[in-house]
Amino acid sequence: MTAQTGLQPDVRAPTTGLGRARGNERFAGKVFEVVMFGCLAFGVLVLAVLLFDVINDGSPRFNLDLVSNMPSGRPARAGIQSAMMGTIWVIVTVAVITLPLGIAAAVYLEEYADKTRWYNRLIELNIQNLAAVPSVVYGILGLAFFNRAAGFGGSVLTIALTLSLLVLPIVIISCREAIRAIPTSIREGSLALGATRLQTVRRQILPNAIPGTATGSILALSRAIGEAAPILIAASGLIFLTSNPTDLLSQATVLPIQIFNYVGRPQDEFRTVAAAGIMVLMLILLTMNAAAILIRNKYQRKW
Amino acid sequence: MTSVPYTGRPPGPSTAELARSLKRSSPRTGERIVEGLLFLAAVLSVVTPIGIVASLVGGTIAFFEDIGVGEFLFGTVWTPLFANGSFGVLPILSATLLITGIAMLVAAPLGLGAALYLSEYAGERSRKIFKPVLEVLAGVPTVVYGFFAISFVTPNVLRPLLGETEIGIFNALSAGLVIGVLIIPIIASLSEDALSAVPQAMRDGALALGATRTKVARKVVLPAALSGVIASFVLALSRGIGETMVAVIAAGSIAQLTLDPRQPMQTMTAFIAQAASGDQPTGSIGYNTLFAVGSLLFLLTLTVNVISIKLVRRFREVYE
Numbered sequence: 001m002t003a004q005t006g007l008q009p010d011v012r013a014p015t016t017g018l019g020r021a022r023g024n025e026r027f028a029g030k031v032f033e034v035v036m037f038g039c040l041a042f043g044v045l046v047l048a049v050l051l052f053d054v055i056n057d058g059s060p061r062f063n064l065d066l067v068s069n070m071p072s073g074r075p076a077r078a079g080i081q082s083a084m085m086g087t088i089w090v091i092v093t094v095a096v097i098t099l100p101l102g103i104a105a106a107v108y109l110e111e112y113a114d115k116t117r118w119y120n121r122l123i124e125l126n127i128q129n130l131a132a133v134p135s136v137v138y139g140i141l142g143l144a145f146f147n148r149a150a151g152f153g154g155s156v157l158t159i160a161l162t163l164s165l166l167v168l169p170i171v172i173i174s175c176r177e178a179i180r181a182i183p184t185s186i187r188e189g190s191l192a193l194g195a196t197r198l199q200t201v202r203r204q205i206l207p208n209a210i211p212g213t214a215t216g217s218i219l220a221l222s223r224a225i226g227e228a229a230p231i232l233i234a235a236s237g238l239i240f241l242t243s244n245p246t247d248l249l250s251q252a253t254v255l256p257i258q259i260f261n262y263v264g265r266p267q268d269e270f271r272t273v274a275a276a277g278i279m280v281l282m283l284i285l286l287t288m289n290a291a292a293i294l295i296r297n298k299y300q301r302k303w
Numbered sequence: 304m305t306s307v308p309y310t311g312r313p314p315g316p317s318t319a320e321l322a323r324s325l326k327r328s329s330p331r332t333g334e335r336i337v338e339g340l341l342f343l344a345a346v347l348s349v350v351t352p353i354g355i356v357a358s359l360v361g362g363t364i365a366f367f368e369d370i371g372v373g374e375f376l377f378g379t380v381w382t383p384l385f386a387n388g389s390f391g392v393l394p395i396l397s398a399t400l401l402i403t404g405i406a407m408l409v410a411a412p413l414g415l416g417a418a419l420y421l422s423e424y425a426g427e428r429s430r431k432i433f434k435p436v437l438e439v440l441a442g443v444p445t446v447v448y449g450f451f452a453i454s455f456v457t458p459n460v461l462r463p464l465l466g467e468t469e470i471g472i473f474n475a476l477s478a479g480l481v482i483g484v485l486i487i488p489i490i491a492s493l494s495e496d497a498l499s500a501v502p503q504a505m506r507d508g509a510l511a512l513g514a515t516r517t518k519v520a521r522k523v524v525l526p527a528a529l530s531g532v533i534a535s536f537v538l539a540l541s542r543g544i545g546e547t548m549v550a551v552i553a554a555g556s557i558a559q560l561t562l563d564p565r566q567p568m569q570t571m572t573a574f575i576a577q578a579a580s581g582d583q584p585t586g587s588i589g590y591n592t593l594f595a596v597g598s599l600l601f602l603l604t605l606t607v608n609v610i611s612i613k614l615v616r617r618f619r620e621v622y623e
Binding site (some may be wrong): 025026029030032033035036038039040042043044046047049050053054057100101102104105107108109112119122126127129132133134135136137138139140141142144145148166168169172196197198219221222223225226227228229232233237256259260263264271274275278280281285286289293 | 345362448449488520580
């Protein structure tokens with residue numbers, strides 16, 4: 001309870017215990033603040049330990065040989081070249097599929113859709129729920145349809161299509177947020193000057209939504225680069241390839257799968273190769289993350 | 304903010320409504336075609352869940368033609384890939400729940416604490432530093448977390464604490480702890496969104512009554528943002544249930560019915576990964592089992608999500 005201050009005790013909302021604090025309460029408050037900070041600092045600490053552990057384990061093999069050598073059963077010669085090339089093939093394909101589709105869907109939902117129609121509400125609900133479906137389930141979809149039914153096997157196309165379905169909702173959501181941040185007055189101004197809706201979208205909405213969309217898309221693609229589970233299932237197996245993909249239908253493996261392959265081997269030398277592979281993967285992802293944050297901080301307009 | 308359903312742009316008629324109310328001067332066929340194409344792109348997002356359900360149903364029906372539902376749901380031995388296999392799902396179901404439970408014990412307090420600090424105490428500068436760090440933490444691939452669990456957490460943390468011989472290389476505890484770290488950013492960032500959405504006037508009111516910042520955080524802001532906080536917990540829970548690579552790498556591939564987290568265990572997701580990697584022929588019982596477990600996993604996360612949406616609607620407080 002609080003100290004009596006006279007006048008109007010009822011105002012001090014006795015049920016919630018709000019009111020002027022005493023000395024020990026201030027101390028307890030400080031302790032609480034420190035504990036909360038500790039929670040946040042824990043995350044930072046784990047990230048630091050994780051990076052240190054990976055670098056400590058992987059640095060002996062973090063060199064050009066790692067990237068130029070093909071995967072091998074002999075740890076001294078084992079590399080990640082085919083996985084690097086596979087990742088590049090897959091990510092370019094995923095970008096080509098998801099960016100146009102995601103932006104188009106976002107523009108429709110924000111600029112055209114009538115929110116009272118049942119089919120638009122269904123689309124809304126879907127996009128929200130898709131973000132919570134476990135990624136392995138997408139893998140099962142990829143295995144049943146792209147790999148087996150369509151006969152694409154464990155190819156670049158199977159992997160890219162599976163990952164595209166996985167990240168499409170992320171691209172849509174981030175692009176929608178970017179569009180939503182544009183004030184209605186911009187649209188109204190454009191329409192009032194006689195522009196059609198399509199002209200408004202092309203000349204006002206899309207250019208202003210570029211920074212937000214770029215940030216979200218980079219993060220979505222970096223999610224696709226790091227995914228292993230859906231690929232493991234859709235491509236049906238721990239693909240071990242010693243040749244680079246040459247077209248969309250050639251067998252492919254990607255970095256996280258190759259790393260998983262090396263982690264699972266009993267010899268300690270392979271753990272070193274795995275850690276070095278993780279260093280490459282993390283370097284790519286951190287670069288992409290940094291680019292996304294930079295774009296956001298530099299180009300995002302405050303209206 | 305992803306946890307709250309779409310709320311729309313600022314009040315007033317939307318562009319769609321404005322455009323309809325003003326009469327068109329010409330038919331504008333090109334505009335209609337583009338609108339149709341954009342609509343098709345949006346509709347594609349509906350095809351994905353249909354595809355998911357369609358892909359799961361076929362294999363699941365084929366599975367239950369061979370195996371009884373009771374045997375599947377209540378059996379206690381899980382050896383589906385053996386010649387004379389046994390199909391009781393309880394061992395992998397309990398492993399999933401145990402590991403997710405450990406993860407939530409780690410992530411719920413730490414994530415909420417981080418969110419409270421960011422929204423109630425942190426200044427502009429420390430927010431600028433910590434939020435990107437949380438984003439990076441959320442972007443670390445799960446295979447890396449798996450490596451971290453097996454190469455650091457088990458040998459350098461758990462073994463010194465619990466004893467060398469007490470805990471194996473593969474154990475549920477390390478997987479649970481690391482999955483907990485992995486879902487901290489989800490709870491932290493979604494809870495922080497919810498806490499920041501509480502109107503400043505409520506904080507000011509409590510502060511004016513003489514409450515400390517801590518009291519404001521605990522007794523005013525947190526209760527007001529409760530629905531968003533719970534939604535973040537539930538989303539993290541379903542993410543934990545669906546997490547695969549950490550469980551595959553760190554918890555091992557022995558399906559056993561036990562609640563001892565020092566034991567190796569196989570989760571549902573880990574089984575799906577194992578069965579798929581074995582290159583099962585289409586239509587074999589091993590292949591169909593994969594779909595049955597996938598269906599159960601899908602239903603489990605769907606239930607959790609529906610509960611979360613209901614909870615949010617129920618406790619949601621709308622200000623202004």
